[in-house]
Amino acid sequence: MTASIGFLGIALGLVGASCGLIEILLALLVRKSSGFKRSLIWVALMVFGCVIAVGAMELALLQNNFSLAYVAGNSTIETPTIYKIATLWGALEGSLLLWALLLCGYVAAAAWCFRTKIHDRLVAWSLATMLAVCVFFFGLLIGPASPFDTLTSVPLDGEGLNPLLRNHPLMAIHPVMLYLGYVGFTVPFAFAVGALITGRLGEGWLVATRTWTLIAWGCLSIGILLGAWWSYEVLGWGGYWAWDPVENASFLPWLTGTAFLHSVIVQERRGMLRVWNLSLLLATFALTIFGTFLTRSGVIDSVHEFSASSIGPLFLGFFAIIVVTSVFLIGWRGDRIRSPGSIDSPFSREGTFLANNFLFALFAFVVLLGTIFPLLVEAVSNEQIAVGRPYFDRMLMPIGLALLALMSVSPMLSWRSTSFTTLAGKLLGPAACGVGTMALSISLGAHGVWPVLGLGLGGSTLGSAAHQILIGTRRHGWKGIIGRTGGGMIAHIGIALIAFGFIASTAFSEEGEFVLQPGDSASVAGHEVTFVSVRDYFDGPNRVVSAQVKVEGRGTFAPAITRYPTFGRPISTPSVATSWIDDVYLSLAAIPDEGMDRITLRVLIKPLVVWMWMGGALIGLGTLSALIPNRRELAKEEKEDSSSSERLEAKL
Amino acid sequence: MSRLQRYGWLSVLVVFVASLAMAITNDDVPATIAERAYEIKADTLCPVCDGQNVLESNAPVAAAIRRQVDELVEEDRTDEEIHAYLARQYGQDVNAKPPGTGISSLVWSIPVLVAVLAVGVLISSFKKWRSGRGKLVTEEDRELVRKLRDEP
Known part of the structure; x- marks a missing residue:
């Protein structure tokens, strides 16, 4: 029954998307204008269908309806309610259903925002593009990746998710944020396609889409950081980023999206870089689809990989269509986008934005190359190689440092050109912050040229962003931090904090592994940890060993390790004693023999890790602030727009 | 530049050079056996566990590799010898660092090539923009503007 309702929902979604698409295309091509309004009704039907499908799946999960293959494969009776809800995005088919739901949400929101302008051909083409994407996803859900397949013999209990996916509440939020980011890029992509098809390549469509891009970018940033936080808190090896193909897949659209958010300012102010900006939007969306292909096709080995499935070729085909269409459209309209x-x-300022884009594009290229290179080599020479952390660290460190340097300089520059004398005056503050940070970090024990230089550049970034915020608040009070400039600078501070945390925890972490009896102590980098006691018990069928470990000055913590009968390796649940300066990261390295109270404790000292999570929060705040329309900025822009068009007319 | 600024920049420079010098002298190369073994393990991937290195993995084969690395470092083998040995034993793809020879070396050289090319394109665009400044408006441009204005 639930399965039928869910299937019906997906069918409704597919019908709504397809009919809406046909209706709007007919209206556009045959100029039958009544079709525009009718397409909005089809959109409503699509959203309705998708909500029903998601509702049916959630109901099935909550009611332990194991007649559904998806529920039987990924949930159990004992799964806590919050994880039952989150199981919707715990495996392949359900995650695509969530994707469809978010896509419907974005399309509905866009359609609602532009409902009065639906007769505008640019808006109509954009809606058609969005609906085409919807058709693809509903098409996947109805056949090749149907979440509502039923089992003929219903099991008494389900198999449950991989235990790693059900022992931390972050797992419930991280994928949703990530998908909100991925899916959100559909809207700016659609508007870019609409602008290219109609040939209206002025700045108007940009203003309409930059809010959407910003929302998607903010969600993606937070989604990525939540993922890093989750691996840190759950995986038990103290890492948060491993340059794993799936992590790279989420990072790639972030890189091109960030490049776009900067270069779009040049287009708004100076009318330049039009081809480039459109290409960045098209590439960002294409990369989200490519990333989805990588994670769901089984072509790569990754801890995050979804079960191998047959939908890989479909995603690859969709990706190919997007790339071919994009290249064709840009080539076709290339002459119209000549920048004035x-x-x-x-x-x-625009010169540094250009440098910023060069570096972001290069960064993205290196990440992409490193990710797919093993596949390319295997295809060409049948050799198996790996491209891992040493490669990414070495290649990306210079680019990362150059980006930090740009972040220190760029906000201090004016548009058009800045004289050397002004520059020398303006940059003194950030430079002083930079060398101050270097000196401070050395007095605290930092060493090595690159880490110290990186920390210094982080300091100067902080200095220049703080300087801009101070200027803004001095002029306009607290409103100085609202709007795009203020929000952007808050995000810059967030990035600087992440840089501090990343550099310090990568370069200066220390570790030790100890076999301890109750009462024994061990010491790593000046932190003394004492093993107090151990509790060995069964939680249902799972054997749990939980240790009480006292960290000097921080309290008592309980790292644990669990053996699940349904899962091969024991899963270690770390416990982290956090402070502003460093984390003492405790994890049990092996499950002790039964009846033994001796533990193998791994202790990692990770400096400044918590700064990264704070940086993530600041990026979120900065995005929110940049989303608030700022009257002062709008008025300024309008004035500049009219003055620049006057200039153009005078020139003609 | 005012005199104050000049002194400011001078002191920035002094602190910068001093900090870098101290950063270099404080830097410890992985000299002890434990530190060398740690570095090698961090660069060796566990053959059965999807992208984790042998330090991170709890898998039995990762533990075996950890022990092997410890022994080889004790025997005073060089890093290259140890990596080559592990690659022979478990396959080239346990080495997280792609080799710098043969077809794999492309992964190191292509980005450099792309970067140089891109810088070249940027420089030539700047030159074009500079020489293009003050260029007269062509009839084609006027036509384009007229067309855009006429558009509803």
């Missing part, structure tokens, strides 16, 4: 302006000096 020019960049006068590399020492100007």
Whole structure:
């Protein structure tokens, strides 16, 4: 019954998306204008269908309806309610259902925002593009990746998710945020396609889409960081980023999206970089689909990988269609997007934005190459190689440092050009912050050229962002932090904090592994930990060993390790004694023999890790602030728009 | 530049050079056996566990590799010898660092090539923009503007 309702929901979604698409295309091509309004009704039907399907799946999960293959495969009776709800996005088919739901949400929101302008051909083409994407996803859900397949013999209990996916509440939020980011890029992509098809490549469509891009970017940033936080808190090896193909897949659209958020400002102010900006939007969306292909096709080995399935080729085909369409559209409209302006000096705001885009594009290229290179080599020479952390660290460190340097300089530069004398005056503050940070970090024990230099550049980034915020608040009070400039600078501070945390925890972490009896102590980097006691018990069928470990000055913590009968290796649940300066990360390295009270304790000292999570929060705040429309900025932009068009007319 | 600024930059420079010098002298190369073994383990992937290195993994084969690395470092083998040995035993793809020879070396050189090319394109665009400044408006441009204005 539930399965039929769910299937019906997906069918409704597919019908709504397809009919809406056909209706709007007919209206566009045959100029039958009544079709525009009718397409909105089809959108409503699609959303309705998708909500029913998701509701049916959640109901099935909550009611332990093991007649559904998805529920039987990924849930159990004992699974706590919150994880039952989250099981919707715990495996392949359900995660696509969530994708469809979020896509429906974005499409509905976009359709609602532009409902009065639906007769505008640009808006209509954009809606058609979004609906085409919807058709693809509903098409997947109805056949190749149907979440509502039923089992003929209903099991008494389900198999349950991989235990790693059900022992931390972050797992319930992280995928949703990540998908909100991925899916959100559909809207700006659709508007870019609409602008290219209609040939209306002025700045108007950009203003309409930058809010959407910002929302998607903010969600993606937070989603990625939550993922890092989750691996840190759950996986038990003290890492948060491993340059794993799936992590890279989420990072790639973030890189191109970030490049776009910066270069779009150049287009708004100076009318330049039009082809480039459109390409960035198209590439960002294409990369989200490519990432989904990588994670769901079984072509790569990764801890995050979904079960191998047959939908890989479909995603690859969809990706190919997107790339071919994008290249064709850009080639077709290339002559119309010729930029009128020019960049006068590399020492100007727009000059540094250009450098920023060069570095982000190169960064993304290296990540992409490193991710797919093993596949390419295997295809060409049948050799198996791996491209891992040493490669990414070495190749990306110089780019990362250069980006930090740009972040320190760029906000201090004016548009068009900045004279050397002004520059020397303005940059003194950030430079002083930078060398101050270097000196401070060395007095605290930092060493090595690259880490110290990186920390210094983080300091100067912080200095220049703080300087801009101070100027803004001095002029406009607390409103100075609202709007795009203020929000952007808050995000810059967030990035600087992440840089501090990343560099310090990568370069200066220390570790030790100890076999301890109750009462024994061990010491790593000046932190003394004492093993107090151990509790060995059964939680249902699972054997849990939980240790009480006292960390000097921080309290008592309880790292644990669990053996699940349904899962091969024991799963270690770390416990982290956090402080502003460093984390003492405790995890049990092996499950002790029964009846023994001796534990193998791994102790990692990770400096400044908590700064990264704070940086993530600041990026979120910065995004929110940038989303608030700022009257002062809008008025300024309008004034500049009219003055620049006057200039253009005078020139003609 | 005012005199104050000049002194400011001078002191920034002094602190910068001093900090870098101290950063270099404080830097410890992985000299002890434990530190060397740690570095090698961090760069060796566990053959059965999807992208984790042998330090991170709880799998039995990862533990075996950890023990092997400890022994080889004790025997005073060089890093290269140990990596080559592990690659022979478990396959080239346990080495997280792609080799710098043969077809794999492309992964190191292509980004550099792309970067150089991109810088070249950027420089030539700047030159074009500079020489293009003050260029007269062509008839084609006027036509384009007229067309855009006429559009509803």
